[in-house]
Amino acid sequence: MNLLRFLSRPLLAAPFIVDGASALFAPESHVARARAITEPCQPVLEKFGIECTDEDLTLASRAMGATSLVAGLMLATGRAPRTSAAVLTALSVPVALVNNPLWTARTSNARSEMASGLFRGLALTGGLAIAMTDREGSPSAAWRVRKWKAERALAAQQIRADHGLS
Numbered sequence: 230m231n232l233l234r235f236l237s238r239p240l241l242a243a244p245f246i247v248d249g250a251s252a253l254f255a256p257e258s259h260v261a262r263a264r265a266i267t268e269p270c271q272p273v274l275e276k277f278g279i280e281c282t283d284e285d286l287t288l289a290s291r292a293m294g295a296t297s298l299v300a301g302l303m304l305a306t307g308r309a310p311r312t313s314a315a316v317l318t319a320l321s322v323p324v325a326l327v328n329n330p331l332w333t334a335r336t337s338n339a340r341s342e343m344a345s346g347l348f349r350g351l352a353l354t355g356g357l358a359i360a361m362t363d364r365e366g367s368p369s370a371a372w373r374v375r376k377w378k379a380e381r382a383l384a385a386q387q388i389r390a391d392h393g394l395s
Contacts, residue, residue: 234307234363234365238304238305238307238310238360239305239306241304241353241356241357241360242301242302242304242305242313242317243301243305244301244353245297245298245300245301245304245317245320245321246297246298246301246302246305248294248297248324249293249294249295249296249297249298249299249300249301250294250298251294252290252291252293252294252295252297253291253294253295253298254294256287256290256291256294259290259294260283260286260287260290262327262328262330263286263289263290263327264281264283264286265330265333266326266327266330267281267286293320293324296316296320297317297320297324300313300314300316300317300320301313301317304317304360310360310363311360311361311362311363311364314357314358314360314361314363315357315361317357318354318357318358318361321350321351321353321354321357322350322351322354324350325346325347325349325350325351325353325354326347326350328346328350329343329344329346329347329350330343331343331344331347
């Protein structure tokens with residue numbers, strides 16, 4: 230692992246580790262933010278028979294927190310970095326939207342702060358997407374299969390030429 234990866238993976242994972250631990254061990258503030266999102270949607274959710282109780286939101290917050298914490302620790306330590314970055318990428322967009330609901334801002338200052346937070350969350354998503362595709366210099370499985378097929382075809386062509394077959 231090169232120095233850049235050694236330093237950047239823990240830095241990229243740190244917000245997810247901290248936020249995941251917070252959601253897992255003290256979910257109250259996370260539930261309050263989720264409640265602010267689900268309340269306006271309640272009539273639509275009720276049409277589908279979905280009820281969002283505080284217990285449900287607490288369980289969901291803790292589950293997402295545990296997932297974020299584990300995936301963040303895995304990314305920080307270099308264990309399955311592409312998989313853990315993919316998990317964090319999937320979690321980061323809804324978390325950024327819940328933490329920065331622009332549509333609820335009443336003042337331009339609040340809207341500006343929420344927009345800044347939202348773009349910061351989306352920037353982390355972009356960094357995770359790059360980490361998700363980082364193969365650390367190794368070729369992809371698709372490239373290896375194409376190379377293997379080309380080598381096999383070349384070997385078969387050589388065998389046919391050696392035996393006078395066309």
